[in-house]
Amino acid sequence: MNNLWGDSLSSFWSAWIIVITLGTIAISTWLLFANRRTDKTPDAEGNVETTGHAADEIEEYDNPLPKWWFQLFVATVIFSIGYLILYPGLGNFAGVLGWSQESQWEEEVERAEERFTPIFAQYQEVPIPELAKNQEAMQVAERIYQNNCAVCHGSNAQGGYGFPNLTDDDWLYGGEPENILTSLNNGRNGLMPSWQQLGENNIENLTQYVLALSDLEHDEARAEQGESTFMSVCAACHTPQGTGNTSLGAPDLTNDTWLYLAPGQTVADSIRQTLRNGRNGHMPAQAAYIGEERVHLVAAYVYSLRFDD
Numbered sequence: 001m002n003n004l005w006g007d008s009l010s011s012f013w014s015a016w017i018i019v020i021t022l023g024t025i026a027i028s029t030w031l032l033f034a035n036r037r038t039d040k041t042p043d044a045e046g047n048v049e050t051t052g053h054a055a056d057e058i059e060e061y062d063n064p065l066p067k068w069w070f071q072l073f074v075a076t077v078i079f080s081i082g083y084l085i086l087y088p089g090l091g092n093f094a095g096v097l098g099w100s101q102e103s104q105w106e107e108e109v110e111r112a113e114e115r116f117t118p119i120f121a122q123y124q125e126v127p128i129p130e131l132a133k134n135q136e137a138m139q140v141a142e143r144i145y146q147n148n149c150a151v152c153h154g155s156n157a158q159g160g161y162g163f164p165n166l167t168d169d170d171w172l173y174g175g176e177p178e179n180i181l182t183s184l185n186n187g188r189n190g191l192m193p194s195w196q197q198l199g200e201n202n203i204e205n206l207t208q209y210v211l212a213l214s215d216l217e218h219d220e221a222r223a224e225q226g227e228s229t230f231m232s233v234c235a236a237c238h239t240p241q242g243t244g245n246t247s248l249g250a251p252d253l254t255n256d257t258w259l260y261l262a263p264g265q266t267v268a269d270s271i272r273q274t275l276r277n278g279r280n281g282h283m284p285a286q287a288a289y290i291g292e293e294r295v296h297l298v299a300a301y302v303y304s305l306r307f308d309d
């Protein structure tokens with residue numbers, strides 16, 4: 001900021017704050033000096049002055065403040081005036097040093113950019129599987145992950161209700177470097193339509209069929225009835241075997257891994273809910289926020305998670 005007077009407050013409120021701040025300092029200073037007494041010598045009759053307060057016949061003497069105490073007050077006043085000249089504090093007056101939280105923050109960001117840009121550019125040249133094995137790069141990448149992805153995918157990357165686990169081998173959109181890059185650069189929108197119109201009976205049959213696909217406890221007769229509906233309605237996206245389709249983000253329904261299993265919910269209830277209401281998971285495109293260089297690095301981090309146990 002090269003203008004000493006910023007413009008964040010209207011000039012009336014700015015003036016108001018200046019008057020109150022300086023007024024408070026002036027009144028405190030005046031109080032300090034006006035009430036200052038230096039003599040503590042008794043008068044002709046040998047009485048010392050008292051405040052007039054007394055309790056149990058003990059009187060309160062009106063002795064002057066100790067000198068060091070008084071001087072501390074004076075130093076405080078001088079400090080506050082000095083501070084208000086140098087730093088922002090008086091309304092819109094920015095202080096002669098031109099310091100501000102924003103400029104301090106901007107400087108830090110600029111310094112970080114200067115330091116990291118060449119490093120990121122260098123990493124960008126390295127293919128993802130190789131970069132994923134570079135420990136130093138993965139430390140930087142983990143920071144990017146924690147700052148930008150952990151809110152949704154969890155600090156351990158194991159996901160949660162509606163947010164895919166990035167550490168397992170079950171991929172909605174594929175786990176190869178180019179799949180991960182596409183997920184990050186463009187974002188993803190999973191669209192599972194609602195099947196309310198099939199009616200509750202069909203929904204129950206389909207639910208039992210999907211449970212059977214994962215070898216979970218199910219009603220045999222209903223599952224058998226559900227099979228033909230699955231082949232005509234669901235197979236187009238989830239494949240006839242139910243193993244899913246990464247180009248659509250249609251999950252594998254055969255591996256007992258559920259994106260939409262709420263804590264405490266049974267798998268059957270989760271499937272019923274999916275079929276009744278549909279699902280629409282949304283992953284925002286990350287390149288717009290963090291740039292393609294950081295995307296490349298954090299994609300390698302996601303890729304590296306398969307090496308840990």
Ligand code: HEC
Nearest residue numbers: 148149152164171172173174183189190249281282283286
């Ligand atoms: C606002 C929440 C949100 C943020 C932030 C977010 N994601 Fe996602 N991400 C999702 C959701 C939701 C999906 C699943 C989309 C779907 O259901 O189709 C997803 C999908 C993915 C996938 C595809 C997973 C698969 O199984 O194919 C990857 C990889 C991924 N995210 C990585 C990241 C990384 C890395 C970051 C940080 C740079 C990030 N995400 C930030 C919500 C988020």
Ligand code: HEC
Nearest residue numbers: 190191192233234237249250251258259260274279280281
């Ligand atoms: C148009 C393609 C499409 C069709 C048709 C479709 N699905 Fe889906 N299904 C998806 C997608 C995409 C998702 C993931 C949604 C998301 O990521 O938010 C999904 C999710 C699901 C889930 C949730 C899985 C989990 O991990 O929680 C179940 C269960 C499911 N589908 C079953 C079915 C059944 C049964 C049918 C037939 C009635 C069906 N789907 C038809 C695309 C489809």
